Amino acid sequence: MERLDVLIVGGGPIGIACGLEAKKKGLRYLIVEKGPIVNSLFNYPINMQFFSSSERLEIDEIPFISKEAKPKRNEALEYYRRIVTSNQLRIHLFEKVEDVSKNEDGFTVRSDKGLYTADNVIIATGFYDLPNMLNVPGENLPKVSHYYKDPHFYASQKLAVIGASNSAIDAALECWRKGSEVTLIIRGPEVGQRVKYWVRPDIINRINEGSIQAYYNSNVKEIRETELIIETPEGIVHLENDFVLALTGYMPDFAFLEALGIQLSKDEKRLPNYDQDTMETNVPGLYLAGVICGGMETHKWFIENSRIHAKIIVSDILQKKAQETHS
Template sequence: MEHFRVVIIGGGPIGIACALEAKQKGLSYVILEKGPIVNSLFNYPINMQFFSSSEKLEIDGIPFISKEAKPKRNEALEYYRRIVTSNNLNIRLFEKVEKVEASGSGFTVRSSKQEYSADKVIVATGFYDLPNTLDVPGEDLPKVSHYYKDPHFYASQKLAVIGASNSAIDAALECWRKGAEVSLIIRGAEVGQRVKYWVRPDIINRIEEGSIKAYYRSTVKEIKESEIIINTPEGEVTLENDFVLALTGYKPNFEFLESMGIELSDDEKRLPRYNPETMETNVPGIYLAGVICGGMETHKWFIENSRVHAQMIVDDILRKKAVASEH
């Protein structure tokens, strides 16, 4: 069984930042990532453009040069991949962590491929793994997806997009521009206020001119092979439909956190318990980094404001090591 001072779960930007910090401070480490490098970013839509500027996505002071002020998905993939390869980071890809349990003074980490022992564990798994489901009949049909990739797939199709956030609005606009007949189903009274400021006027104009049909204060009742039934303020409406993009957000794997003994708040936010000064959870030796810290408040933490977690965590690990050596 291989032993590391630190096992980092998740190979996204913040997991990479943690690895860089550990390497620079002389701690043995390994990143375990269930997919490719920055798996969550890889699964973003092909044409996705970040809200943040490139310098705010930088980690460890490594410059991120992009063609525009706000980089796109392919540029981010290149940036983080080059950081991993040029720094020869110890990352194991397509290796999903299945269980973490206390073992002696440290932990045993079991993955889909092998077991590791670790003194400390950093959880940087993000929240993109589990979609918020609609829980309606027909949601399991092949025509329904909770992830959006490429607008070309929906050309000349009747497409229902469910949601009012950036992912839903981007998908609605891109697919409409590729020739899809788009219906936008929004639970609230308007397009989300957090939609990118240069995109929000675009979707509102498309709705007002009738290019995209929006149903506000509406929810899905049922999805059928060739129809989707929605509840609207005017009553039940049945739409002809070929595909459904249910882009209603995502959530962390709370079951995985709880399996490690990490406590979550009892309210709908499901906030994990950790020390904001060190990022250590209620389980000594297990730390959280990145967006996972926000529970269901997935808009709270981003790459730009959670980059600091890496240094906070490694500094605390080294501080505890120094204290232990004195005794």
């Protein structure tokens, strides 16, 4: 069995950046990704446009050229795919890591397709896999989805969109423009302040003119086959409904992190324990990279401010290898 210097769990932009840096520095590495290349980006809405400009999404100073200043999903898929293929990165796709165990010699990593040994492991799995659940009756009905893909599906349908962030607002506007009868259900008093600055006025205008109905300071209490039960400041509302997009955000796989022995803060933020100078967790040789570092603060880390993690981690691994050589 080949022994790796580092195994990278997650083939998103930051996992790819880690692989690039490991290859440049001559480390024996492998990226293991449970889906396609940049799986999370692949599952973004078809028409999604990034908040960041293209140069802020670049990794390893490889130019990212897009038609507009802010690239779209299909351009990002093309960019990261070409980085993987042109650099011949070692990446196993559609392979899920199921267990990472620490031992005296390093780590044993078991996936659904193989077994690996590595001196170090980098967890770069993001947070897009587990939606924040509403925990209301009817949430498991087929009409309910926590992921949004294409507005055409909801044309001529009564659609409820739950949430006030970028994903919810984008979905509401796109579906309305394709002919959906859209209702927004927002827990707080207003559309989220972090909504893209060129989108927020659009949704507010649509609400004000009555094209999209919005319930503020409201919560869904129950989802039924043909209606929603909504608790509003004015009382209970029965809303006729065909489909529900519950776009209330996502979270890291905390159970997986805890199974690896990574300590999490006891408060609601669930921040993982790691050294910001090295990105190494409380488990020696186990590193975190990318948005997963923020715990429930999923707005804290992005591609643009976490791509540096690759160089930080690989530098620490090389420093340890050098110390072992001279000891």
